[in-house]
Every structure is written in C-alpha cells, then in structure tokens.
Amino acid sequence: MIMIDWSGYIGLILQGALVTLQLTVMGCALAVVAAFAAGLGRVSRFMAIRMLATTYIEFFRGTSIFVQLFWAYFVLPFAGITLSPMQAGVLALGLNVGAYGAEVVRGAIKAIGREQREACVALNLTRRQAMRHVILPQALPLMLPTFGNNAIELLKGTAVVSLISLNDMTFQAQVVRAQTGSTLIPFVTILVLYFAMAWVISRGMRWLEHRVTRGLDGVRA
C-alpha cells in the first residue's frame, strides 16, 4: 500500500477554500447592493423603476444559478463582455442571491407600519429622509436573520463555479480525489470547511443583529 503525503493535498484544498471565501465575500457584497437597489426599487413611486426591479427579481429567481453562471461566462463574451471565471462567478452568485434579498428588503420596509410613515409626513420629512432616518433603521433588524440565511445559501452555491473551471474548494476536492483515489478524506475536509464557514457567517449575523437591535426593544413586535 502506498502512503499518501496528505499535507500537499490538504494545501490544495485550502487554496480552494480561499477561492470559495473570496467568492462568498464578494458575492455577498454584490448581493447586498443588488438587494437594496431592487428592494427599494420595488417600493419606488415611479412605475418604470418598480417594473425594472420586478423584472430583475423575477428573472433571477425564475432561472437557475447554473444557467445564469453559464450566461455570465459563455454568452456575455458574444456581447463583447468577457469576464474571468471569478468575475462571472461573483456576478451570477451576487445577482442571484440579491434577487432573493430584494424581497427581504421590500418585506421589511413594508413591515414598518403606516403609522411611522404618517408621522414622517406630519413632520414634513421628504420620502427619502423618511426612508433613510425612520424606515430603514427599523427595517434593518428585520432583514438580518434572512440575510444570514441568504449568505449561507450563497456560500453553498459557490460550488457551481467549478463548472466554469474555477478551482474553488469543491473543484479542488475533486482534483485531490482523482489524484489520490481517496474519496473520504477530501470530502470530509471540505464538509468541515463549508460547515465552519457557514458557522462563522451565522455567528457574525447574530452579532450584527444584536448590535443593531440594542436599545430597540419594542420595535420588533
């Protein structure tokens, strides 16, 4: 029986973990931007903006991340936009999860009741001021738990990028498996790593939630 030197292979998987981490962080950043843009767009008083936001949300929720990724990587070049695998991955993941996040943003905004809005009118705030100083600060704590779930979904979704030959953690595990013939060790390793990353996200979100709700008791009914 041949002894395998695992340290080199684990190193490969850790390199993949770094790629997965990058994808997750940048994808989440894009998702948050897209979620707020589209979520606020959904409650805009301008119909054109509402329709644009709705189209984006419905399109990205109605097609699979798999198809979106292939479009970003293989079809966009025909339109003159060539993306690196990392860019295509971030774009597809960010816009996909952002579409789900947009509905969370919209729902949280709607959950802040009529009474708060009317107080803003009576105090002569503009819609923008009301949104920024009264509605969003109260809506944010309502969004965070679901945002946390979305971030974990995004993390789990990163594995699809191996399909466009980006060497993320899952891709590297398959490489190691092919080279060593061992399935158990690489896949146990990535299982643990995925779980650890998800755990960090969920802890981080809980910490954030705790921070933004401080002194806010009574807001969340």
Add this chain to the structure above:
Amino acid sequence: MTAPIIRIDNITKSFGRLTVLDGLSMNVMPGEKLALIGPSGSGKTTILRILMTLEHINGGQIEVDGGQLFHMEKAGALVPADERHLHTMREKIGMVFQHFNLFPHKCVLDNVTLAPMLTKGVPRADAEKNAMVLLDMVGLADKAKSMPSQLSGGQKQRVAIARALALSPKIMLFDEVTSALDPELVEEVLNVMRKLAEETDMTMLLVTHEMGFAHDFADRVLFFDRGKIVEEGKPDDIFSHPKQERTQAFLRKIIAAGHRV
C-alpha cells in the same frame, strides 16, 4: 376683519364607495381653538387627516394660511399640487396622533430634533436647545435620553406634542390624543394642552370624546354627524343648550357612558 387661516370649501371625500364627506365647508380663524365632536364614523379624523395631507380629497378646495393645500397655480390655472408644494404647505401644520407614532429607534431628544434638523437645516446644537425647552414645557426634560419604549403612554404623548411643536407650526391638529391612554394618565396630557391653548396663539383643532375638556378648551365646538356639521357654537351653548335633536341625543349617550360634561 381678519381672514380665516383655514378655509374648507365644499370638499368631498370617499373611500371606495363610502362617501365620508359630502360638500363640507367650514372656516377656522387664526388662533382659534376648535373642538370637533360627534359619533364614531362621522368623519372627524378624516378632516384632520386631510388637513395633514395624509388623505387626498375627491373634490372641493382647501386654503391654508393664504395658500391652496392640494392645488397650486401654474400659468394662471389651478393644478394638483406637486410634492414640493405639499412640503411648503405642511410646514404650517403639525399633528399629534392617537397612538403617538414616536420613532422607537430614537431617544426622546432625537425624536424631537430630527425634523427641525432635516427639514429646516437647524444645527444640532440649536435643535437640541430648543427641544430641551419644549421637553421642559411638557415636563419631560429628565427623559431626554430615554427611549420611547421606556416611557408611559402619557409621557409618550407629551413627547409627541413636543415633537410636533418643534417645527413651530401655525396650526396643530390633535386626534383623540388621550383615548389610547390609561385613565390616570389622561390628565397630564390635557394639562399640557391647556397650557398650550393659554400660552400660544396657535390655531388648534381637536377631535375628542372628552367633553369636559372640549368645553374648557374650545372657543367653538362643531358637532359632526355623517360628515356634516349638524350644529356649531360656543361650548356653553352646545353643551348646555344644544338645539338639534341629534346633538342632544349624542350628548345624552356620552353622559350615560359616564363621561363628564
């Protein structure tokens, strides 16, 4: 002779098929303290909400302090008001709500300073100084740093009054501001309003079921039923010698329900 500060001219208001106000006209003089009374559903709240531009009207015109509320002049014609016009009109009017509607994520002081800072560009230091004067007037200077959730209902409502006053509106609207309060907290809010009525020349419109308070507070009482003014007059006349059968019946019912007149 001074001109009315509010002129309501033949307005109609419907919610779907339900017509709540049908050709209502009334005037309010500057500095006048007006009490609007009447049975539930008679349209009292709707009138205040229309004046605060929280509801639009289906017909008629309203003039506030010399300007059209829902219309503006453009090339000599009256056209529906845009956002900007509504903002200039809202500067003249403040409203206190039945359920206070404080901003729960802001401390008492920030609740009071937010609007002056945002809408009038008042520097924070000045806004806070003015807010402390107002909080002192409503007896809550020591609660400036408290969160709304830490206050009683009566305290919340007094903060809401200070918050509305911070914009120094010419007209204040009060919609049943004590009816969500425990009975023992009603008086502290009414005291603040008495003080306001005595010490300022603000025009005040009050919707209330507290007949005793309406009697002491108002210069004129309007009795509404089904969106129409059935009877109006000085508090003594309305409460002691109501002429209309419907007013008499309403007051009898209120007294039977244990309210003080």
